[in-house]
Amino acid sequence: MDIRVLRASDIPLIQHANLENLPENYFLKYYLYHALTWPQLSYVAVDVSRPKKTPYDQPKIVGYVLAKMEEEPTDGVQHGHITSLSVMRTHRRLGIAEKLMRQSQLAMVETFGAQYVSLHVRVSNEAAIHLYRTTLGFKTEKTEAKYYADGEDAFCMKLDLGFIREQIRDAEEGEKTAEGKDTEGIDEGEAVGDVGRDPAKKEEKKFKVRVGKALGVGELVERVETAASKAS
């Protein structure tokens, strides 16, 4: 399974997946708006294991997360929002939704400095509620009555992304420490010129050899040239 960032060419496929999996559907241009405005935040899961029947066969998209940054946050805090998430029935309970969510959350912090991520979920959606609350650690902020077109209520959920900022900081500090480490006493391997040499033979006796003119080659060439110029 390959989790990669959403491309504009994937949009018809994720629109199809959305129609299959959820009653909340969107115009194609809404997907495009996400992909063009926050290209780092939306991901797809691609089943690369399917054998290709023809060279033109595209790997199948089996899940997606469509995410954005809140454009005018009412609380003034920079944060992300999960617009839609779904995984095809054939590929559920394999950890795909969790991976898609984690990738998007990381990108929200790395790219836009998001403080938290929010979403809405139907109060009856047990699978998604388990994923958000138990697996990812979201908290329910409030219940919005009749949020959905059919009159169902929504849980409005939030996840503080402070733990991702800390992970990024720790990783950066770890890299800095590794770069600035005292290299004295650390074996950096053999000097380049000695690579492949037998260290036991390092102290071999060296002999002086005669080269060039000293071998008489120069004289030989001159003599031949002189002979040639005399002949012409």
Ligand code: ACO
């Ligand atoms: N019942 C209970 N728990 C479940 C179920 C289920 N039916 N499905 C998954 N889980 C649990 C898993 O066991 C796992 O828990 P663990 O971490 O304790 O082991 C956790 O949820 C994550 O499982 P994943 O395998 O990552 O989830 P999956 O890839 O199956 O996708 C999803 C879950 C997206 C909810 C899927 O069932 C789906 O597409 N449903 C239809 C669409 C949908 O409801 N989307 C969410 C709408 S809300 C929104 O879009 C913002």
